[in-house]
Amino acid sequence: MFAAKQLFLYDLSTIGNSRAAGEGERGRTGDPLDHSWWAKPESRQQAATKIRSSIDIGELQLAKMLKVDNDFTPCPVTTGDELFPNGIFEFNITKMLEYIQKNPNGITLEEVAVSDFFKGFSSINESHMDSVEISRPVILAEISPGQYNLIDGNHRMEKARRMGINSMLAYRLNVEQHIRFLTNKKAYVAYIEYWNSKLK
Secondary structure, eight states: OOOOOEEEEEOOTTSSSSOOOOOSOOOOSOOOSOGGGGGOTTTOOOOOSOEEEEEOHHHHHHOOOOOOOTTOOOOOOOTTOOEEEETTEEEEHHHHHHHHHHOGGGSEEEEEEGGGSOSSOTTOOGGGGGGOOTTSOEEEEEEETTEEEEEEOHHHHHHHHHTTOOEEEEEEEOHHHHGGGBSOHHHHHHHHHHHHHTTO
16 A cells, blocks of 8 residues: 655756756657566656655665765666656666566565646657556656655656546665666766765
8 A cells, every 4th residue: 555755846957967857758659668567466858857756764764875886887778768867867767677577576566646746747748648558657766865756657647647547556666776777987976976965
């Protein structure tokens, strides 16, 4: 059962360069992934500046300082991959989804309230809305200690809201799970510094 969490608006695009924060799902014309596994119980282009987030107080209290891994290898980007740019931080959503598909038991799948997320995303592609599958879980990532941002599924969330649907399924990835999908080494180091600054 979904437990309500404290919510607030958070702007990560002010960190690093002035590149706008991504909207997660941006109207792809094609999708190489087979999404049929999302329905199985056992496996369960402009961007908005502000994204609705949720705080997990328990995880915030348990959060630890991160250490830079000098052997960190940025997540490779293949032509056609969906990326989530957020300030200087860019996550490879396509590779993240492939990881979830291969490791379904290691990822938290939870029900989230549609009303908890931002209404009227600025980058909604209206021509894409009819083809959006709201049965697919969205992705929440722990961007700062205990705080989870919607990084994939804004179109799904918006369509569910318009249809009067109260809740959706969401994959929740903690920092150790999502950090491997950063596509740039410099951004990785900056992210470690950002994370640790929140724990000082």
